[in-house]
Amino acid sequence: EADIYQTPRYLVIGTGKKITLECSQTMGHDKMYWYQQDPGMELHLIHYSYGVNSTEKGDLSSESTVSRIRTEHFPLTLESARPSHTSQYLCASRSGNTIYFGEGSWLTVV
Amino acid sequence: LAKTTQPISMDSYEGQEVNITCSHNNIATNDYITWYQQFPSQGPRFIIQGYKTKVTNEVASLFIPADRKSSTLSLPRVSLSDTAVYYCLVGVALDTPLVFGKGTRLSVIA
Numbered sequence: 001e002a003d004i005y006q007t008p009r010y011l012v013i014g015t016g017k018k019i020t021l022e023c024s025q026t027m028g029h030d031k032m033y034w035y036q037q038d039p040g041m042e043l044h045l046i047h048y049s050y051g052v053n054s055t056e057k058g059d060l061s062s063e064s065t066v067s068r069i070r071t072e073h074f075p076l077t078l079e080s081a082r083p084s085h086t087s088q089y090l091c092a093s094r095s096g097n098t099i100y101f102g103e104g105s106w107l108t109v110v
Numbered sequence: 111l112a113k114t115t116q117p118i119s120m121d122s123y124e125g126q127e128v129n130i131t132c133s134h135n136n137i138a139t140n141d142y143i144t145w146y147q148q149f150p151s152q153g154p155r156f157i158i159q160g161y162k163t164k165v166t167n168e169v170a171s172l173f174i175p176a177d178r179k180s181s182t183l184s185l186p187r188v189s190l191s192d193t194a195v196y197y198c199l200v201g202v203a204l205d206t207p208l209v210f211g212k213g214t215r216l217s218v219i220a
Contacts, residue, residue: 039150039151043210048208088151098159099144101154104153
């Protein structure tokens with residue numbers, strides 16, 4: 001079983017607030033990903049990283065930003081949250097051909 | 111990453127065998143085929159992976175014909191708890207981002 005953790009699991013914040021979603025993995029994987037998924041809808045890749053100091057944007061444009069200062073951590077930040085950012089955010093890491101997902105962070109912006 | 115095509119949805123009764131086929135006409139020589147399962151409000155989880163012929167584990171079987179341009183995930187005797195979205199991913203290139211398609215939404219009916 002993979003060890004990849006996301007916090008918070010659930011969060012309700014007001015419009016305009018800054019929020020950082022944390023993602024940590026203890027497996028030493030270089031490749032990490034952030035996906036956004038609305039209920040019943042497709043998984044969209046919004047950011048990915050191939051290692052420390054490497055970050056790229058995914059196929060879905062996102063107003064969020066990410067950083068990769070350490071291999072274990074891949075946090076996602078929204079500088080000014082809006083109701084359109086309400087969604088589930090899933091973090092993942094990869095080893096070879098297998099992807100491991102965290103349990104997700106449900107963000108609601110009111 | 112090789113483009114894949116799957117049925118959008120499938121229905122099945124409990125106890126039946128379900129086969130979900132994925133087309134990947136431009137699969138590369140080094141590409142593996144990996145299937146993931148996603149329950150509502152959770153991240154996708156690995157089900158099975160194969161390169162050619164047949165692979166079987168405790169959850170499913172994966173059939174891959176000789177030309178490898180398609181693959182079939184077989185779920186034996188499904189139950190209500192198998193209701194989920196199933197994704198087929200193809201590709202091993204470590205410098206490509208992992209993009210999930212729409213997947214196949216399987217509904218198991220009592």
